Amino acid sequence: MSDQTPASPPAGATATTPPADEHRRIEAAAAEEGETRSGFVRFMSSPFGRNLGLILALLVLCAVGAFTAGDRFVDTDNMVTILRFASIIGVVSIGMTFVIIGGGIDLSVGAIVALSSVWATTLATQTMAEDTHWLLMVFVACAVGVGCGLVNGILIAYGGMAPFIATLAMFAAARGLAEIISEKRTQLVDVRGLVDTINGEFLGIPVLVWIFAAVSTIGWVLLNRTTFGRRTIAVGGNATAARLAGIAVKRHTVLLYVVLGLACGIAGIMLTARTGTGSGTHGQLYELDAIAAVVIGGTLLTGGRGTIVGTIIGVLIFTTLTNVFTLNNLDSSTQAVAKGAIIVIAVLLQQRVSVRSADSS
Amino acid sequence: MSDPLLQMSGIVKAFPGVRALDGVDLEVRAGEVHCLLGQNGAGKSTLIKVLSGAHQPDEGEIRWQGEEIRLTTPLSAMKHGIATIYQELDLVDGLTVAENIYLGHELSSAGFAHRGETQKQAAALLARLGHSEISPRRELGTLSAAGKQVVSMARALSHDVKLIIMDEPSAVLDQEEVARLFKVIRDLQSEGVAVVYISHRLEEIRQVGDRVTVLKDGRTVATGLPARDTPTRELTRLMTGRDIEYVFPPRVSRDGDGTVVLSVENLASGRAFSGVDFEVRAGEIVGLAGLVGSGRSEILETIYGARRATAGTVTVDGKQLRNGRVRAAVGAGVGLCPEERKSQGLLLDEAVYRNVSLATMGRFSRGGFINRGSEKRAASEHVKSLDVRPTGVERAVRTLSGGNQQKVVLARWLLRECRVLLLDEPTRGVDVGARSEIYALVRRLADEGVAVVLVSSEVPEVLGLADRVLVLREGVVVHTGPADDIDEHRVLDLVMEGSAA
Numbered sequence A: 001m002s003d004q005t006p007a008s009p010p011a012g013a014t015a016t017t018p019p020a021d022e023h024r025r026i027e028a029a030a031a032e033e034g035e036t037r038s039g040f041v042r043f044m045s046s047p048f049g050r051n052l053g054l055i056l057a058l059l060v061l062c063a064v065g066a067f068t069a070g071d072r073f074v075d076t077d078n079m080v081t082i083l084r085f086a087s088i089i090g091v092v093s094i095g096m097t098f099v100i101i102g103g104g105i106d107l108s109v110g111a112i113v114a115l116s117s118v119w120a121t122t123l124a125t126q127t128m129a130e131d132t133h134w135l136l137m138v139f140v141a142c143a144v145g146v147g148c149g150l151v152n153g154i155l156i157a158y159g160g161m162a163p164f165i166a167t168l169a170m171f172a173a174a175r176g177l178a179e180i181i182s183e184k185r186t187q188l189v190d191v192r193g194l195v196d197t198i199n200g201e202f203l204g205i206p207v208l209v210w211i212f213a214a215v216s217t218i219g220w221v222l223l224n225r226t227t228f229g230r231r232t233i234a235v236g237g238n239a240t241a242a243r244l245a246g247i248a249v250k251r252h253t254v255l256l257y258v259v260l261g262l263a264c265g266i267a268g269i270m271l272t273a274r275t276g277t278g279s280g281t282h283g284q285l286y287e288l289d290a291i292a293a294v295v296i297g298g299t300l301l302t303g304g305r306g307t308i309v310g311t312i313i314g315v316l317i318f319t320t321l322t323n324v325f326t327l328n329n330l331d332s333s334t335q336a337v338a339k340g341a342i343i344v345i346a347v348l349l350q351q352r353v354s355v356r357s358a359d360s361s
Numbered sequence B: 001m002s003d004p005l006l007q008m009s010g011i012v013k014a015f016p017g018v019r020a021l022d023g024v025d026l027e028v029r030a031g032e033v034h035c036l037l038g039q040n041g042a043g044k045s046t047l048i049k050v051l052s053g054a055h056q057p058d059e060g061e062i063r064w065q066g067e068e069i070r071l072t073t074p075l076s077a078m079k080h081g082i083a084t085i086y087q088e089l090d091l092v093d094g095l096t097v098a099e100n101i102y103l104g105h106e107l108s109s110a111g112f113a114h115r116g117e118t119q120k121q122a123a124a125l126l127a128r129l130g131h132s133e134i135s136p137r138r139e140l141g142t143l144s145a146a147g148k149q150v151v152s153m154a155r156a157l158s159h160d161v162k163l164i165i166m167d168e169p170s171a172v173l174d175q176e177e178v179a180r181l182f183k184v185i186r187d188l189q190s191e192g193v194a195v196v197y198i199s200h201r202l203e204e205i206r207q208v209g210d211r212v213t214v215l216k217d218g219r220t221v222a223t224g225l226p227a228r229d230t231p232t233r234e235l236t237r238l239m240t241g242r243d244i245e246y247v248f249p250p251r252v253s254r255d256g257d258g259t260v261v262l263s264v265e266n267l268a269s270g271r272a273f274s275g276v277d278f279e280v281r282a283g284e285i286v287g288l289a290g291l292v293g294s295g296r297s298e299i300l301e302t303i304y305g306a307r308r309a310t311a312g313t314v315t316v317d318g319k320q321l322r323n324g325r326v327r328a329a330v331g332a333g334v335g336l337c338p339e340e341r342k343s344q345g346l347l348l349d350e351a352v353y354r355n356v357s358l359a360t361m362g363r364f365s366r367g368g369f370i371n372r373g374s375e376k377r378a379a380s381e382h383v384k385s386l387d388v389r390p391t392g393v394e395r396a397v398r399t400l401s402g403g404n405q406q407k408v409v410l411a412r413w414l415l416r417e418c419r420v421l422l423l424d425e426p427t428r429g430v431d432v433g434a435r436s437e438i439y440a441l442v443r444r445l446a447d448e449g450v451a452v453v454l455v456s457s458e459v460p461e462v463l464g465l466a467d468r469v470l471v472l473r474e475g476v477v478v479h480t481g482p483a484d485d486i487d488e489h490r491v492l493d494l495v496m497e498g499s500a501a
Helices: A020-036 A039-045 A047-072 A076-101 A109-127 A134-157 A163-182 A192-198 A207-225 A227-237 A239-244 A249-275 A286-296 A308-327 A332-359 B044-051 B074-080 B097-101 B115-128 B145-158 B175-190 B202-208 B232-240 B296-304 B326-331 B341-345 B352-359 B372-385 B402-415 B432-447 B459-465 B488-496
Strands: B006-015 B018-028 B033-037 B059-064 B082-085 B163-167 B194-198 B211-216 B219-226 B260-269 B273-281 B285-289 B311-316 B334-337 B420-424 B451-455 B468-473 B476-482
Touching: A047 A308, A047 A332, A076 A109, A076 A207, A076 A227, A076 A249, A076 A286, A076 A308, A109 A134, A109 A163, A109 A249, A109 A286, A134 A163, A134 A192, A134 A249, A192 A207, A192 A249, A207 A227, A207 A249, A207 A308, A227 A239, A227 A249, A239 A249, A239 B341, A286 A308, A286 A332, A308 A332, B006 B044, B018 B033, B018 B044, B018 B194, B033 B202, B033 B232, B044 B082, B044 B163, B044 B194, B074 B082, B082 B145, B097 B115, B097 B145, B115 B145, B145 B175, B175 B194, B175 B202, B194 B202, B211 B232, B219 B232, B232 B488, B260 B296, B260 B451, B273 B296, B273 B451, B273 B468, B273 B476, B285 B296, B285 B432, B285 B459, B296 B326, B296 B334, B296 B420, B296 B451, B326 B334, B334 B402, B341 B402, B352 B372, B352 B402, B372 B402, B402 B432, B420 B432, B432 B451, B432 B459, B451 B459, B459 B488, B468 B488, B476 B488
Parallel strands: B018 B219, B033 B194, B033 B211, B082 B163, B163 B194, B285 B451, B285 B468, B334 B420, B420 B451
Antiparallel strands: B006 B018, B006 B059, B211 B219, B260 B273, B260 B311, B468 B476
């Protein structure tokens, strides 16, 4: 930069030396400060560091499990059970990660899961009776999810409604519709193909877990390697800047809720297959579990930053916690208290780290 | 009078990369209206923030009624009797007038508000300000901007205030309201309250002020000037004469040889501006000069489609742009470097290269998948050619200085190879050393055939950089001509008083 310093002021300049050197000095000092700030804080506030912290938390939880429940916890079957329980809420959480990074929130995911499961089973039990191919049920569940997501997205992006309110309305309406369709009854699925395939195993691992893995992989690629993911971060991080850079912010917002709706549809069919039923009461409190997992995973609730890996670990932490508690015969109320504590601790820690890294920049 | 009410001396306040205040002196006597003059970036707002306790000075001394004090928080300033009425009023729309006035020091016992007493006292304060027509029970949100300002002043008076700072109070008022404001100021004055009055409008300063202090580049250049009879020329000279001369790149004479790229015809947008006509040729820089609120930024926003035009057309390369569509403008090759770089232009926590490629992502992707290698290469090329420092495109934009952040926004449009570049305050928050680099860059872009429209509240910048200048006053173009034919004083006269002084 020094070779660019004007050697002499041009003719007509009244002046003294431009304080360019000084400015460079200050700038260099500022940059240096940025470099030398605590390496640990820097590392922990990088996406990798944050995820590492989460993995440590998960390992601690596993250690507690191994210590208190011994072989009943440290057992391949038990591990598979944990993953199996994580899979359905996991798929919803992956979708939720996109919406939250994009600056939104969705309270209606549990209701959409219920509606898609009911719709798919109604189709199978009533309309076409035994001839229904299970893939048609999958398609219907996904279509219902996409439809709900589309309504949410349009209300939010083009109707100008706050995401909280629009999805609160969907939360009430979708579950109500599910109850109307099912006449408040639990519908048994007699399409064996669905239960056998989706609730079955492949290479010794439940298909549910495979689906979770596939959705996670697709989610990771979508977020980190595509223009869609980049735009999601831009829209959530600074919607004005995104708009002024020529990004179609409204259209993208709709797409985000559609992606989450699709995830809910997939989760709906997974839940139908696992329980062998479609019911208007499926997916209760999924919205809270999914949001909690995403937030614990280090995604900012204000949008613009988050990771898929963090969400996966967030889901696993919750499921493992439930497992450890169940193995130790502790009731669900105690679990709920522990979950609450974990959310608070995780968010406080993350705020510490992000505040410190923002201060030093 | 022995000690002045307030004496600030040698105040220094530095922010990373820039010294906002570099030795400011200010002396205010009890019961006077002391005007603060200075161009944008001269340090007025920072000085107010120091005085209201929002910023701590790095050096210097503040004496209040003869005693040295430290204003560590806004509350401590308030306790000493210093109140600030901000441009953006800090009131709560959902509360009543009376509740707003006593917000933070409610009249209450054991947590129960004394509503009757509060309303009575609020009514007394409003009457003292000559605005007894405002009911203390009214919800604040239903008042006009002028009404809110009165409430803000009543709030100041509800503390035992000795000094009120008013930051451009007339910006939101019409003429009649300004007259009432001045009456209030005189009443306050007769009660011994001092006022620090900030305004760009010289006529107001002459009407209401006693003495004037002029700031320039963070320093006090003149103090204690009589407000009524210091000649305008003298004031503008003080405001403009500079220690630091910016280095502007030489103009290339190209008498209308470029083709017209951008043409704006009879453009208007609501009450912001109307009847704006101009053309920009390839390689030409056209500057818009005017005060805040003169419509200059709004013109850029309208061209860009971020604001709807209520009349007129914008044409780029012969094709008319769809009204109110940013994407149409971007698609036609228009780029904007917005006024509020951080809130409107950048993803602060994202890497430099991602900010650069934000408007060009499609070029580096196939079927939605981004080829990050080629994206990063292209971004680094531009980042390097603009000399963004520190180098390294993986770094979060937040860690860069203002000047380098601006270069990142410029690089975005460079990468897009835009035809028209709209620059709104390109050097705001950019310190003096880095400015010349930005100027050289803008000129280089023009030389490469880009049509540039420049908006700046710093007149020398517009005059030094642009080929042609449009001067705006209250939404109307009052002067058009080559930048060589007009000087800073004349522009200031045009924008401040609307007459040739």
